[in-house]
Amino acid sequence: MTEITQRRTTWKKLDARVRTILPFSLTVTVLLFGMTPTYVPGLAQITPMYTLVAVYFWAIYRPDLLGYGLGFAIGVLEDLLTGAPLGVGTLVLLLIQWVVFNQHKFFHAKPFVITWFAFGLVAFGAVLLKWVGVGLVSSSGPTPFGDVFASYLITVAVYPIIAWLFSKVRSGLLDEP
């Protein structure tokens, strides 16, 4: 009898543990998803920056499950994988978290359209900062801004899709009573 209850609690603990790392693992999944080749002409150039969406979303809705530490880890992972100058993407993600955490009252429990609009603003700052950062750190000068801006627009455009998927996961698995 005690063994069964013990086993049950172990499972419960494991279950809770898996749930707490969901935001992080989902973010890594969309990061990897963004890297898979689509073979659509012209798309590789302007791939959406999925990590901006993911980090922003979790910073608003579950800041307890994706704090600065994990934000840093995601940034380093992305920088290492993409071959972009190390640290620049990481800095951008941390600053997004900082802005959202500090303006929590503004971001929290707002209608979707407002959150989306706010994402547009935050992401623009983030992309601009990344563009300047990459230009400064890389020895070959700045990347053409046109493609970066197109990539920004696509990122804002995919926000509702990712946010919808994440909020399904959130309401189904994370916010249980």
Add this chain to the structure above:
Amino acid sequence: MKQPTGQISRLGTFKYLAQRFAFLSLIGLTFALMLIGKADTVIVERVSMAVSDAVTPILRVMAEPAASISKFVTNVQELGAIREQNTDLREINARLLEWQAVAQKLENENRQLRALLGTVNEPEARAVSARVVADYGGAFAQSVLITAGGRDGVAKGQAVVTGEGLTGRVAQAGYRSARVLLITDINSRIPVRVGEAGDRAILTGNNSPRPRLIFLGVKSAISPGDRVVTSGDAGAFPPGLPVGRVVVADESSALIEPFVSRDRLQYVEVLDFGLTGFLADTDGPQ
């Protein structure tokens, strides 16, 4: 559940301070990373390739559906145009047969002349085929991850090609994966020759689909349509690999359209000519 308010506020302050401390120290760490990335590319490369090696199996699986869909779409598209294509191919075939005869004649002649002169044959390339499983970086970097690495003999600096022409070069080689820096990346520099005159130039990537030519000597008349091939200077690449075609040429600059498109990369070949040029040791992707 009610708790004394003092405890809550103390807990709150503590949490706030801890968070603030975490944020500031991580920002500091980020700047340290930037410095390390600039100063010591060897460590960064090693870590980066270890990470790539680890995620390659996952990416390989994730790339499968997109590849299948792409194959299906291409099949359907081709089915529609199959009749026209057939006529075109017949014409091309007839033309190519003529070219083949010319090429054979020239090859024979070439061999005889070489024998007369006693030239040493160029080294034969050893080729490794690999699949492209990830297209990295979006607008900020142009590189792809391939499923061949050190265990297959892939090493830094080797040329990567497809049937169409030069794709890029191996920038980092892990154990089972390697990162290929495309010729369009902002860090890519390839010594090339342009047109029939063979003007020497450096093909410089700028993260846009059309890399720029920087001429080393006097630029003779270069016009749109001129072919660009690798020059083999500095021992970086074997000479004569097709790279692209000049699309814009004016007084100050020339832009080229590469033969290889980033969007259609599915399989590539890594060529090992046994050359260890300057690219192997210097300019990393950072």
